[in-house]
Amino acid sequence: MSDIARNLARIRASIARACSRAGRSPDTVRLVGVTKTVDVGRVREGVSAGIAVLGENYVQEARRKREALSDLKVEWHFIGHLQSNKAKVAVECFDWIHTVDREKLARELDRQALKKGRRIPVLIQVNTGDEASKSGVPPQKALELFRAVTPLEGLSLRGLMTLPPYLEDLEAVRPHFRLLREILDRMRQEASEPEALAELSMGMSHDFETAIEEGATMIRVGTALFGKRD
Numbered sequence: 284m285s286d287i288a289r290n291l292a293r294i295r296a297s298i299a300r301a302c303s304r305a306g307r308s309p310d311t312v313r314l315v316g317v318t319k320t321v322d323v324g325r326v327r328e329g330v331s332a333g334i335a336v337l338g339e340n341y342v343q344e345a346r347r348k349r350e351a352l353s354d355l356k357v358e359w360h361f362i363g364h365l366q367s368n369k370a371k372v373a374v375e376c377f378d379w380i381h382t383v384d385r386e387k388l389a390r391e392l393d394r395q396a397l398k399k400g401r402r403i404p405v406l407i408q409v410n411t412g413d414e415a416s417k418s419g420v421p422p423q424k425a426l427e428l429f430r431a432v433t434p435l436e437g438l439s440l441r442g443l444m445t446l447p448p449y450l451e452d453l454e455a456v457r458p459h460f461r462l463l464r465e466i467l468d469r470m471r472q473e474a475s476e477p478e479a480l481a482e483l484s485m486g487m488s489h490d491f492e493t494a495i496e497e498g499a500t501m502i503r504v505g506t507a508l509f510g511k512r513d
């Protein structure tokens with residue numbers, strides 16, 4: 284068994300434990316294998332082991348990898364900061380985009396998606412910690428962005444994403460996950476199709492069990508799967 288397959292088995296066991304504590308079924312949680320800086324050989328090993336969704340932070344890196352791995356049946360999710368001038372390539376390379384955080388970017392993604400005759404599933408990234416160093420719409424502006432994104436026909440808004448501060452104390456991270464869920468609930472009250480707004484992309488290697496307890500439907504795990512990045 285490869286180290287990645289072993290890590291994956293361990294992570295699946297943790298997902299199952301967290302789901303059982305939360306009274307949820309493990310198939311309500313999708314594992315996004317975060318492959319930034321991971322070489323294509325290791326990514327391929329991960330997919331052979333059973334990873335079905337890959338998360339990448341950089342458009343150019345993902346484009347190169349996607350070409351090298353075009354034979355694999357996997358979904359590619361964009362999870363990094365996206366500049367509007369990269370929207371075109373992002374729409375070409377990705378099945379999902381987790382990091383829509385401003386109206387200008389949403390409009391550009393919409394324009395590019397419509398050109399390609401696509402409707403691309405997206406999430407709004409919320410900066411739950413209001414950190415200057417992080418992307419994401421501030422929590423108090425999230426609803427306004429939701430109202431701007433909803434009518435765009437090239438985008439299919441599915442939910443929210445957060446990258447909270449890195450905190451060793453998981454009970455200190457929990458309020459961030461809870462806040463994201465509350466903002467989604469608020470949006471669902473306004474949405475014409477609330478059941479389409481179902482995704483919470485939250486939780487990484489060290490805190491995904493807490494995120495699952497708070498309702499995560501997508502967890503983004505890199506280090507715990509592939510090992511430490513350089």
Ligand SMILES: *Cc1c(COP(=O)(O)O)cnc(C)c1O
Pocket residue numbers: 317319340362363446487488489503504505506507
């Ligand atoms: C790198 C990254 C992850 C994965 O982090 P790990 O701690 O390695 O699991 C998840 N989400 C985002 C947005 C990232 O940039």
